[in-house]
Amino acid sequence: MISWLANPERFSRLFTPIRPYIGAAAALLCLWGLYLCFASPEDYQQGDTVRIMYLHVPTAWMAMFVYLVMGIASFFGLIWRHSLADVAAKAAAPIGAVFTALALLTGSLWGRPMWGTWWEWDGRMTSVLVLFLFYIGYIALHAAIEDETRAARSTAILALIGLVNLPVIKFSVEWWNTLHQGASVIRPDGPTIAPDMLWPLLVMALAFKLFFIWLWLVRIDTELMARRTRALRARLSFAEEGN
């Protein structure tokens, strides 16, 4: 099935029609999620500022999720020379970088009223900052190498090496004495967060995921079109040179 999708034409034919529905679903879920966020109860300690969590946690989850997607796509691109996987990895990178930046930003805005500080160099914040640097390095390497195939392969190696950072982020709150609280949703014993707060969180997370998939499909299509344009232009200049 994966190799069946390697044909860009087939991929576009399958996914372009359903793309607007994914986008619409993401928008609707986001609206519902925002309603739930504001309808949810206040935290007994933090009051209203806890509502930043409904933005901060999903963006942080997406930052890691997109990197995982990038890593898997890079793996497919590197091992099986799956050209669409290369395009998919390249397309996902800027989205992931923005999610990471948003996670850091919203976390900073939340940390100020909650912990009294804009930034601390604790385990989780530092490792997420390193994740952001990995994204930037990936995008920079792609931009620096002109040959597309070589760029895809080098950046795939870089993405795979950087995958080691994901477990570090996940377990940073357990390994180090950090300012961040411990895991309260994805735990071996199940979530400890109240259901009133869990639901808005999950709805927003799903909305962000669908938004990512929608934007990712748009970017893959754009990249495929850009490649086709480059090939056409090259062929045109080659033909003109012959005359």
Place this chain on the structure above:
Amino acid sequence: MKAALSLLKRDIGLSWSRGGGPVLAVGFYLTLMAMIPLSLGPESQVLSRVAPGLTWLSLALASLLSLERLFERDYEDGLFDILRGGPLPLEAIALIKCLAQWLGTGLILALLTPLVMIILGAPIEAAGLSLLAALLGSFSFALIGGVGAALSLGSRKGGVLIALLVLPFYVPPVIFGAGLMQAYLSGSPIFQALGLLGAYSLFALALCPIATGAALRSALN
């Protein structure tokens, strides 16, 4: 084995004869060391507290210097195509070149680290441990730097791109190394930080040549 040794000897010889060997990196290291009290102020209390951390930072930055040239000259001269046809796999060639980089440059920087740390105000008892830590750290810097150099081979962006790719991976040895020195100076047990530093170097030794070899292979095709 003979091929490996002759490649090693050639690379070390080249780094000494062309480009002045470790002089550039040593000069940069010492210049950074001089700039630190100039930027922070000469108060010995402030300096002695930051000495281990800033020494490690300077070591990392100085190790970055010669990375751009690590594969570039041989790549442009076409030597890699000849080497590929030889008995050594690309991964071994990568390992030997990184080893030559370490023996030629990183080792010298590591040997200077106790001196730099003491000049910056750390107590003399820190010298021995800082030498051991710097040897382990500079070894992993050379190996990781090889990956960065191979990934950006052929691109025109050179040194700054390598720094961007490689510095996030330099972060753990800097944290462990500086943390090790701080633990030692404050009397806490050092075993954990030293173990992590050594483990990171071993990880780098095991995995980096494979990644570097893969990157070289992609660059040569």
